[in-house]
Amino acid sequence: MIERFSHLLLPALCALAISSCAVPPKEPIKAERIMFQWYDDAGQGAVSVSIDLSDQIATIRRGEREIGWCFVATGLEGRSTRPGSYRITEKIVDKHSNRYGWIENEFGEVTDDDASPGDRLQPGERYMPAPMPYWMRLTDYGIGMHVGNIPRPGEPASHGCIRMPKDFVPTLFEMVKIGTPVKIGY
Secondary structure (H helix, E strand, O other), rough: OOOOOOOHHHHHHHHHHHHHOOOOOOOOOOOOOOEEOOOOOOOOEEEEEEEOOOOOEEEEEEOOEEEEEEEOEEEEEOOOOOOOEEEEEEEEEEEEEEEEEOOOOOOOOEEEEEOOOOOOOOOOOOEEEEEEEEEEEEOHHHHHHHEEEOOOOOOOOOOEEEEOOOOOOOHHHOOOOOOOOOEEEE
């Protein structure tokens, strides 16, 4: 009886053997979150920025037309970013904070990731001021927009500044001028 169906059984066994040795399928690639979009038409109109503290999104307009947006990370509770109408008063490409940073040991290992310049250092430690590339100052008390980590898009994470995506900020920095209006609200 087996001989009678061997012509069917042999190909099935071969297929089973080959499939059990095959490379397992790869995990599907997860989509990356889109952190910003820029679609400026370079037309007429002054550039302005509005920051929504509820959604943690900055919207950039030229006149009345939206020309881009990005996720931001504004101030955490207790260090919140104040709503209001501001203007950019200073632009610096390579700025470091004079208020916040971290402490690292002689091996470059971070021993305190939320430090200030006056914090006590142990032997071999040094204070490192936080970098704030493409700084755009909004207040005289140290709040501005700059490149920064956005660990959970849609949630606050900063000491009060408006952190923006690294690949987005150079474009915005070139578009804005001293005096560009920035509205922050809910």
